[in-house]
Amino acid sequence: MAEPAAEKTLLDVVTEADTDKNAKGPELTGEINVPRVEEGRIVKGKLSGAKPHAAKPEIMTALGFPDTLVDNWEEAAVKRLGELLEKYKSLQVYLDICVRCGSCTDKCQFFLGSGDPNNMPVARAELLRRVYKKYFTTEGKLFGKLAGARKLDLKLLGDWYAYFHQCSQCRRCSVFCPYGIDTAEISMAAREIMDSIGLGQKYCDMTIGKLLEIGNNLGMNPKALTNTLESIEEDIEEEDGVPVKLPLDVEGADILLVTPSADFFASPHVESLIGYAKVFHQAGVSWTMSSLASEAGNFGMFVGNYTLMQKAAMRIRNAIEQIKPKRLIVGECGHAWRIAYSFWNTLIGPFDSLDPNYPAPQHICEYTLDLVKRGAIKLNKEANDEFTVTFHDSCNVARASRMGSRPGGQFTIPRELIKASCNKYVEMDPATTMEKTFCCGGGGGLLTDEIMETRIAGAMPRMQTLHAVMESDGVNFMALICAICKAQFTKIMPKYGVPMEVAGGVHQLVGRAIELGAKE
Amino acid sequence: MSFEFSGKTYETDDDGYLINLDDWNQDVAAYIAEQEGVEMTDAHWEVVNFLRTYYKEYSIAPAIKILIKEMKKMFGPEKGNSAYLYNLYPAGPALQACKIAGLPKPTGCV
Numbered sequence: 001m002a003e004p005a006a007e008k009t010l011l012d013v014v015t016e017a018d019t020d021k022n023a024k025g026p027e028l029t030g031e032i033n034v035p036r037v038e039e040g041r042i043v044k045g046k047l048s049g050a051k052p053h054a055a056k057p058e059i060m061t062a063l064g065f066p067d068t069l070v071d072n073w074e075e076a077a078v079k080r081l082g083e084l085l086e087k088y089k090s091l092q093v094y095l096d097i098c099v100r101c102g103s104c105t106d107k108c109q110f111f112l113g114s115g116d117p118n119n120m121p122v123a124r125a126e127l128l129r130r131v132y133k134k135y136f137t138t139e140g141k142l143f144g145k146l147a148g149a150r151k152l153d154l155k156l157l158g159d160w161y162a163y164f165h166q167c168s169q170c171r172r173c174s175v176f177c178p179y180g181i182d183t184a185e186i187s188m189a190a191r192e193i194m195d196s197i198g199l200g201q202k203y204c205d206m207t208i209g210k211l212l213e214i215g216n217n218l219g220m221n222p223k224a225l226t227n228t229l230e231s232i233e234e235d236i237e238e239e240d241g242v243p244v245k246l247p248l249d250v251e252g253a254d255i256l257l258v259t260p261s262a263d264f265f266a267s268p269h270v271e272s273l274i275g276y277a278k279v280f281h282q283a284g285v286s287w288t289m290s291s292l293a294s295e296a297g298n299f300g301m302f303v304g305n306y307t308l309m310q311k312a313a314m315r316i317r318n319a320i321e322q323i324k325p326k327r328l329i330v331g332e333c334g335h336a337w338r339i340a341y342s343f344w345n346t347l348i349g350p351f352d353s354l355d356p357n358y359p360a361p362q363h364i365c366e367y368t369l370d371l372v373k374r375g376a377i378k379l380n381k382e383a384n385d386e387f388t389v390t391f392h393d394s395c396n397v398a399r400a401s402r403m404g405s406r407p408g409g410q411f412t413i414p415r416e417l418i419k420a421s422c423n424k425y426v427e428m429d430p431a432t433t434m435e436k437t438f439c440c441g442g443g444g445g446l447l448t449d450e451i452m453e454t455r456i457a458g459a460m461p462r463m464q465t466l467h468a469v470m471e472s473d474g475v476n477f478m479a480l481i482c483a484i485c486k487a488q489f490t491k492i493m494p495k496y497g498v499p500m501e502v503a504g505g506v507h508q509l510v511g512r513a514i515e516l517g518a519k520e
Numbered sequence: 521m522s523f524e525f526s527g528k529t530y531e532t533d534d535d536g537y538l539i540n541l542d543d544w545n546q547d548v549a550a551y552i553a554e555q556e557g558v559e560m561t562d563a564h565w566e567v568v569n570f571l572r573t574y575y576k577e578y579s580i581a582p583a584i585k586i587l588i589k590e591m592k593k594m595f596g597p598e599k600g601n602s603a604y605l606y607n608l609y610p611a612g613p614a615l616q617a618c619k620i621a622g623l624p625k626p627t628g629c630v
Contacts, residue, residue: 053534202534207627217628224578231586265583266614266630267602297629333629447629449615450535483629491612 013069013158013199014054025456025496030468032432032461034106035115045116050454051162052446055200062209063308066198073197074152078135080196081128084189085136091189094181095132098122104173104183109438110166113457118163121173121183127159128190157199164190165201166454168446169302170395170439187444188304195303203448208299211312216261216295222248225291228264236274242516244281246273246289249323253288255280256323257364258296258316258340259331260483268504269486272332275507278514279368282377287329293319296336297483301343302445310347313339317348326355329362332505334394334443334482337363341401363403365481368510369417379513384422387477389509390469391418392428392462392489393437394482408434414506418479421509426473428465438462442488459492466498479506525551537618537625541575544622553620556611564608564620566594571621581618581626 057067070076085092104121106112111119118124130150133140140149150156169184194200210219220228229246236244247253257280263273280287293316300309320328328351330340340361345351351360359366371377391414397403403410411434419425432438441458469475480486480503489503521532525548531539536552538544549568553560560568570590574582582590584602592600609616614626 203627210627218580218630219627220580221578224580227578228583228586231583231589235585235589260629262629265626265628267584269630270583270585487629 013154014051014161020453023453023456023495025460025463025492028463028467028496028498030464030471032112032464034112037115037117045118045163047110047114047116047119047166047454047457048159048162050166050451051158052165052448052451053202055202055205059202059205059209060195060198060200062213063195063200063205065195065200065205069198073157073199076197077152077157077193078131080193081132081189082136084192085132088185088189090182091185094125094183094186095129097179098125098129098181099179101178103176103178104181107173107176108167109170109172109441109458109461110168110454113441113460114166114454116166118159119166121167121177124163124167125181125183125186127156127163128186131156157194160190160194161199164194165446165451166458167444168395168439168441168458169444171399172395172436172438175399175435184444188301190304191302192304195305201303201445204299204303204445208303208308208312211295211297211299211315212308215291215293215315217297217299218261218265220261220264220294222291225264225294229289232270232274232277236277240516242281244274244277244516246277247287248289249291250286250288251323253286253323253325255285255287255327255329256293256319256325257287257289257329257331258293258319258336258361259289259364260297260333260336261295262483262487263331264294266483266487268490268501268508269332269483271508271511272505273507275505275509275511275514276331276364276368278511278516279371279377279507282514282516283371288323288325290319290323292322296330296333296340298336298339299445301335301339309339309343313344313347316344320351320353324353327358327362328354328360329364329367331364332481332483332507334396334484337403338396338400341403359405363413365414365417365506366404366409368507369413369420372417372420378515379421379510380515381421381423381513383513384509385424387422387509388424388426388473388475389418389422389477389479390426390428390466390475391415391433391479391506392440392466392485393433394480394485395437395439395443397481398435398437411435414479414481418506418509421506421513426469426475428469432461432465438465440482440485440488441492443482443484447484447487455488456492456495459488459496463492463496463498466502467496470498470502476502477504477509478502479504479509481506533625535619535625538622541622544572549620549622556616556620558609558616558620560620563595563599567591567605567608567617568621570594571617571623575621575623581614581623584613587613
């Protein structure tokens with residue numbers, strides 16, 4: 001039977017339910033209650049209609065994807081899945097090995113926040129696993145439904161589009177999986193398959209397009225970037241009376257800083273940028289940012305596309321060749337740090353031109369803490385006495401990277417730096433921090449307003465644990481080291497009745513505490 | 521997507537942001553503001569006009585710090601802050617002010 005016309009098909013798949021733009025979060029009690037799912041019943045998912053906007057043809061074409069859903073999409077999707085299985089043996093293992101033990105079921109913030117059973121990590125993975133069984137396993141080919149196999153039809157594709165965009169690829173579930181199944185990889189594979197058949201998510205694909213075309217996720221051209229940095233320099237000098245510089249494209253500078261472009265544009269992100277600049281200023285080093293590499297973020301990872309990820313990262317290699325720095329430092333950005341720490345060397349390395357005495361790349365928190373410990377910069381904790389601070393571990397930093405030279409450095413270094421910047425520091429529930437941290441609810445390409453209900457749901461567990469320490473210890477500042485966390489929490493906190501100013505950056509605290517001027 | 525206003529069709533993106541910068545005029549801005557539940561005062565217009573002027577020069581909306589600095593010049597130091605900006609545009613500068621100013625929705629982690 002002939003498939004319906006392609007355009008209509010695409011609309012069928014991505015049609016969104018009416019989402020409530022004014023949705024609010026549930027009441028904060030400080031407790032995370034696991035939603036009850038009635039046994040033995042097929043429940044229609046509460047968020048089955050929560051689908052992000054689909055990417056427009058011109059966005060898809062620019063990234064090398066088909067402009068709309070291809071006519072033979074089922075065949076094309078299965079073919080792409082086969083290629084991914086060949087390329088990534090890990091994916092096949094993850095699809096084969098699940099024993100449905102249930103350990104992951106109540107570990108995902110999107111399940112905890114929505115109660116939608118398809119947001120149990122095992123159920124989400126099952127959306128792809130059934131298709132894998134149908135086309136790639138003997139039992140699936142022979143016994144079909146009895147073996148848990150399922151044909152990829154439009155209904156299932158619609159569920160893929162909905163639920164693989166309710167996974168923030170934070171990998172919390174994989175911490176609790178006895179087999180270590182990485183649901184993030186499954187979600188990345190599903191998104192890559194969808195892109196490859198012409199079904200892309202607008203927010204991610206448009207952002208990648210901006211990065212490739214203009215040089216950063218925001219689409220801020222060098223002229224605007226220069227104007228913005230000069231304006232921030234004026235602000236710092238007016239406020240602190242010290243001419244702290246934000247250098248751009250200085251060839252031969254010792255340090256190249258690569259940071260998320262949100263640091264130039266948004267609040268509270270920019271306060272951390274000011275913090276980095278003050279640190280470099282006071283350390284007396286030569287540093288620069290680059291208009292070529294004016295973005296640390298790389299959404300190529302979110303859509304599971306290695307080629308795009310490499311293209312996006314190549315801008316940093318080009319900047320290194322142009323600037324010729326000795327050191328490479330990365331600003332506060334969660335997934336960027338994952339890519340920098342775990343992927344850059346294979347994507348754009350080796351970094352032979354950099355000074356081998358320093359980590360390449362190095363996280364800004366590690367750099368600053370080292371200066372503090374050596375007494376090269378001095379922090380006045382009293383400057384932050386109005387704050388009682390807690391720290392939210394970013395998922396990608398916590399579970400997909402390290403920092404510094406010791407295991408667990410990604411947990412201890414930011415905490416040590418915060419404690420060096422303020423007098424009052426409180427931990428949140430240890431079942432929800434460090435490697436067990438929750439995602440902010442906006443990671444992995446979900447930071448888009450049309451799926452606000454998904455984002456509110458995903459933020460619920462962290463908002464509850466934050467509320468608990470706000471009540472018990474008077475916490476009024478949650479320090480972050482990720483641009484997505486910062487953007488997500490400033491938007492979501494008011495929906496839970498918490499002021500947006502509670503979210504801020506680690507280097508925002510450093511920037512307030514650092515003593516500028518002549519050294520003793 | 522698109523909407524009709526005063527006998528003219530305006531093309532928009534999925535979230536109701538005007539596609540063509542030149543389609544914008546005060547009347548359609550007032551109409552978008554009304555849909556957003558924002559009552560436009562002189563202060564609202566000054567913010568919108570600055571956003572458009574900046575966009576025409578730099579092809580992007582101004583960073584929040586630049587906007588607030590400009591508001592300081594326009595309204596004085598007591599109103600040159602983010603609280604006053606959110607008072608004017610409760611859904612935020614990017615979501616509401618840019619939309620009313622006929623600028624595209626910002627992308628990335630903002």
